[in-house]
Amino acid sequence: MKLEELKQQVKGQLPSKRYEHTLGVVSTSEKLAMQYQVSLESAQLAALLHDIAKYLSNDCLKEKLESANETDYLKYSPLVWHAPVGAIIAREEYHIENLDILNAIKYHTTGRPNMTTLEKIIFLADYIEPGRTQPGVDSIRELVQQDLNMAVAKTLADTVAYLSQKSKADIHPDTLAAYEYYYQYL
Ligand SMILES: [Fe+2]
Numbered sequence: 001m002k003l004e005e006l007k008q009q010v011k012g013q014l015p016s017k018r019y020e021h022t023l024g025v026v027s028t029s030e031k032l033a034m035q036y037q038v039s040l041e042s043a044q045l046a047a048l049l050h051d052i053a054k055y056l057s058n059d060c061l062k063e064k065l066e067s068a069n070e071t072d073y074l075k076y077s078p079l080v081w082h083a084p085v086g087a088i089i090a091r092e093e094y095h096i097e098n099l100d101i102l103n104a105i106k107y108h109t110t111g112r113p114n115m116t117t118l119e120k121i122i123f124l125a126d127y128i129e130p131g132r133t134q135p136g137v138d139s140i141r142e143l144v145q146q147d148l149n150m151a152v153a154k155t156l157a158d159t160v161a162y163l164s165q166k167s168k169a170d171i172h173p174d175t176l177a178a179y180e181y182y183y184q185y186l
């Protein structure tokens, strides 16, 4: 499927604000893919599909996780569920077979230790695309120009600090493991 066709399909699946965010993630990922020499096509596909499951109901997300034997996610915040389900949908409905693309979608919210360059790019692009305004985002936009690992480390530190204010018990273990792993780059 051509990228333009896929864009139209994704557009039909998302509210306009989320589609705008998705286009922001696509353009940020394209720049990072060129800068850090990963496949432009992989970055475009992963970015375009990363939030494809964002507007499914929790019941539907739960069902998808159960049928894919990914029930561990159900122990943690439903806010994370759309990421692994996005990877399932990318494979089942968009016929994406490339495991690196699928993992970049699956881990875009939590991160994980030792991510591939594509995984880091999607994780960061989701956090820094032009529509994002959270505190500290500008310093990550600068870090991303110098060192991807440092940018990932700062993103995780900010995320863990933010989530800890709410409910630490709810932080997904992949996020905590990623934070411990990338802490060395801070
Ligand atoms: Fe997301």
Ligand SMILES: [Fe+2]
Residues within 6 Å of the ligand: 021, 025, 050, 051, 126
């Ligand atoms: Fe997103």
